[in-house]
Amino acid sequence: MKNLSNEELEKRFQEKIDKDIKIEPxxxxxxxxxxxxxxxxxxxxxxxxxxxxxxxxxxxRAPNLxxxxxxxxxxxxxxxHGLYLYSACETLGANRExxxxxxxxxxxxxxxxxxxxxxxxxxxxxxxxxxDGAAIMNQVALCRTSYGPYARAMVKICKEESFHQRQxxxxxxxxxxxxxxxxxxxxxxxxxxxxxxxxxxxxxDAESPNSEQSIRWKIKRFTNDELRQQFVDASVPQADIxxxxxxxxxxxxxxxxQHYDFGEINWDEFWQVLxxxxxxxxxxxxxxKAAKENGEWVRNAALAFAEKRALRKTA
Amino acid sequence: MQExxxxxLLRLGDDSLILGQRxxxxxxxxxxxxxxxxxxxxxxxxxxxxTSVLHYAGxxxxxxxDGDKLAxxxxxxxxxxxxxxxxxxxxxxxxxxxxxxxxxxxxxLFERLIHSKDKQLSAIAEKSLKETRYHLxxxxxxxxxxxxxxxxxxxxxxxxxxxxxxxxxxxFYEDAVDEHLQQQGIACSLIEIxxxxxxTVKEVxxxxxxxxxxxxxxxxxxxxxxxxxxxxxxxxxLQYMQRAYPNMEW
Numbered sequence: 001m002k003n004l005s006n007e008e009l010e011k012r013f014q015e016k017i018d019k020d021i022k023i024e025p026x027x028x029x030x031x032x033x034x035x036x037x038x039x040x041x042x043x044x045x046x047x048x049x050x051x052x053x054x055x056x057x058x059x060x061r062a063p064n065l066x067x068x069x070x071x072x073x074x075x076x077x078x079x080x081h082g083l084y085l086y087s088a089c090e091t092l093g094a095n096r097e098x099x100x101x102x103x104x105x106x107x108x109x110x111x112x113x114x115x116x117x118x119x120x121x122x123x124x125x126x127x128x129x130x131x132d133g134a135a136i137m138n139q140v141a142l143c144r145t146s147y148g149p150y151a152r153a154m155v156k157i158c159k160e161e162s163f164h165q166r167q168x169x170x171x172x173x174x175x176x177x178x179x180x181x182x183x184x185x186x187x188x189x190x191x192x193x194x195x196x197x198x199x200x201x202x203x204x205d206a207e208s209p210n211s212e213q214s215i216r217w218k219i220k221r222f223t224n225d226e227l228r229q230q231f232v233d234a235s236v237p238q239a240d241i242x243x244x245x246x247x248x249x250x251x252x253x254x255x256x257x258q259h260y261d262f263g264e265i266n267w268d269e270f271w272q273v274l275x276x277x278x279x280x281x282x283x284x285x286x287x288x289k290a291a292k293e294n295g296e297w298v299r300n301a302a303l304a305f306a307e308k309r310a311l312r313k314t315a
Numbered sequence: 316m317q318e319x320x321x322x323x324l325l326r327l328g329d330d331s332l333i334l335g336q337r338x339x340x341x342x343x344x345x346x347x348x349x350x351x352x353x354x355x356x357x358x359x360x361x362x363x364x365x366t367s368v369l370h371y372a373g374x375x376x377x378x379x380x381d382g383d384k385l386a387x388x389x390x391x392x393x394x395x396x397x398x399x400x401x402x403x404x405x406x407x408x409x410x411x412x413x414x415x416x417x418x419x420x421x422x423x424l425f426e427r428l429i430h431s432k433d434k435q436l437s438a439i440a441e442k443s444l445k446e447t448r449y450h451l452x453x454x455x456x457x458x459x460x461x462x463x464x465x466x467x468x469x470x471x472x473x474x475x476x477x478x479x480x481x482x483x484x485x486x487f488y489e490d491a492v493d494e495h496l497q498q499q500g501i502a503c504s505l506i507e508i509x510x511x512x513x514x515t516v517k518e519v520x521x522x523x524x525x526x527x528x529x530x531x532x533x534x535x536x537x538x539x540x541x542x543x544x545x546x547x548x549x550x551x552x553l554q555y556m557q558r559a560y561p562n563m564e565w
């Protein structure tokens with residue numbers, strides 16, 4: 001292997017990809033492939049962990065015991081997803097703490113959707129239905145991604161995510177069958193979360209700098225715009241069943257395309273939130289930083305204790 | 316008998332409910348991701364226990380109140396949890412010390428309640444015991460780790476002991492409710508449990524190099540509905556939706 005030129009290695013690598021053979025941690029891979037995956041997987045992990053905050057915020061106020069338990073279980077799943085993904089990231093040689101520090105310093109991103117506030121109970125429904133729904137669109141495609149550990153983590157995560165989406169939709173179903181006040185609460189949540197959910201698929205294909213290479217390497221299997229269209233097509237009938245109105249005057253079925261046409265995303269808002277100027281960017285990062293800083297003495301103690309015990313064993 | 320059993324179940328259920336509520340406040344703020352998972356998991360177990368116990372309490376009362384009505388729609392002085400569980404989370408060491416004191420009480424309690432002549436209580440105890448064993452293992456391991464970790468962690472958790480020990484005597488509070496149910500073979504003696512609790516705490520403190528406080532003054536009142544200033548704030552979160560939007564399905 002040592003004698004092979006980089007060019008030859010890359011050729012063999014691409015052949016594997018083209019034959020849909022999974023890339024495993026010890027296989028040779030181009031640096032850019034490794035970097036691209038570390039970026040994507042760590043951002044995905046950060047999104048799971050930051051995503052715990054807006055929902056975690058509602059556990060203490062959940063309206064009944066069953067909802068409280070379900071929300072706890074859901075947020076716990078998200079922490080678990082974060083753990084898998086950080087582990088998948090470590091198989092590429094990344095350091096978990098370093099990737100977390102990168103996020104705290106603004107060098108690594110997480111899903112912008114979590115920079116929007118969750119202000120009513122209906123938001124727990126909208127987050128489940130739309131945000132987890134959009135995440136599933138992305139993640140189902142990622143179950144076939146070319147990097148083995150990432151693909152396998154996604155299979156497990158997708159199962160739990162589809163449960164989350166159903167429970168979110170069920171929260172909204174209950175509200176929409178309830179009092180006019182409850183239905184208005186559900187409509188208000190849809191009004192606030194619809195557009196940010198569409199933004200979850202990232203910039204349009206024309207503006208997406210990482211897309212083309214990622215598709216060639218089969219890290220991504222569909223483009224941002226393709227996935228966004230799938231999401232709109234799936235969500236419209238679901239909104240109809242709830243009796244809710246999607247806040248887009250340009251939304252209409254296109255017989256020729258066999259897809260829904262929809263309005264233009266506010267890209268200024270998209271880039272502003274991405275740059276850190278969303279309603280909750282600072283709150284989310286501050287909460288995560290505080291968790292890390294306030295926990296430092298605990299982690300130090302755990303390390304010191306483990307060292308002491310190891311010494312006593314060898315003594 | 317029914318009134319005594321109802322009160323007894325409220326004490327059991329409210330301890331789980333209020334501690335579960337407190338632990339849920341940690342969500343997303345733990346010192347490591349693994350502990351976020353552990354604390355939400357314990358919270359989930361406790362909310363599950365509260366659900367079965369309070370639901371059963373509603374049946375025993377027979378006035379049409381279910382678990383949710385009891386959990387969300389009582390006045391502050393009608394909650395009868397021990398003062399320990401409503402104490403604020405503080406830092407991670409405070410939370411784990413509170414948890415350890417509680418788990419060391421709950422484990423022997425459930426071990427005995429399995430033999431309760433009340434079948435439903437016995438079934439609840441059996442399920443809860445499995446969970447509580449894990450909780451106690453987790454909390455005692457952390458108490459030892461923090462006590463025998465760094466100088467800083469030792470000082471911090473020793474301060475947690477000083478702060479929280481005075482709320483532990485109340486866990487063993489007994490009155491006519493207990494006496495009545497003990498005679499029926501439904502409840503168990505808390506004196507025996509206190510002995511076991513003392514033993515567990517002594518062993519763990521020894522390994523954690525922690526000291527018992529010099530002052531053994533104690534606080535109680537929770538079992539009779541007299542709470543600390545913290546309780547009202549806990550309830551304003553817990554009851555927010557039910558009070559703001561009464562009589563709706565969620």
